[in-house]
Amino acid sequence: MSSMVSRPEAAESAVALAHFAALLQFETDCYDVQHAISNQRQDFVLLDVRGESAYQAGHLPKALSLPHLRISAQSLAAYPADSLFVVYCAGPHCNGADKAALKLAQLGRPVKKMLGGVTGWLDEGFALEQ
Template sequence: MSSMVSRPTAAEAEQAMAHFSSLLQFETDCWDVHHAISNNRQDFVLLDVRGETAYAQGHLPAAVSLPHSRISADSLAGYPADTLFVVYCAGPHCNGADKAALKLAQLQRPVKKMIGGITGWLDEGFELTR
C-alpha cells in the first residue's frame, strides 16, 4: 500500500534537476543571505518591502526599506541596471515579497526572493537591526 507521499511517483532525475535548478534562480534563503552579509560577500541589494513602520521596528542588517508599493523606475534609478535585488517581507504568510519581485521583474531588474522573510530569519536564530 502506498502513501500520499509516494503518489504520484517522484519525478525522473532530469525533471527534478530542472525544477530545483529553476527554483534556485528565483529564491535564496535566510542562511545564504546571512552568510553573504556576515562575510562581506554581499553582491546584492537587500530590500525590505514591508511598510516603513514594520521596518523601523526591526529589519535585517544591511537592508534598505522600499515598500513594494513604492517600487518604480524612479525609486530604482540610483542602482545600475544589473543590480541583483533580494526581497523579503514578514514571512511565508505574506505575499509582499512576491509583489515586489514581480514589479522588479516587470522593470527588467534581476531579483530573487528570500524565502522565510523575517519569520525565517528569526527562526534561524539571526537578529534584527533597528
C-alpha cells in the same frame, strides 16, 4: 500499498533537476543572505518591502526599506541595471515579497525572493536591527 507521499510518483531525475535548478534562480534563504552579509560578500541589494513602520520596528542588517508599493523605475534609478535585488517581507504568510519580485521583474531587474522573510530570519536565530 503506496503512501500519499509516493503518489503521484516522483519526477524523473532530469525533470527534478530542471525544476530545482530553476527554483534556485528565483529564491534564496535566510542563511545564505546572512552568510553573504557577515562575510562581506554581499553582491546584492537587500530590500525590506514591508511598510516603513515594520522596517523601523526591526529589519535585517544591511537592508534598505522600499515598500513594494513604492517600487518603480524612478525609485530604482540609482542602481545599475544589472543589480541583483533580494526582497523579503514579514514571512511565509505574507506575499509582499512576491509582489515586489513581480514589480522588479516587470522593470527588467534581476531579483530573488528570500524565503521565510523576517519570521525565517528570526527562526534561524539571527538578530534584527533598528
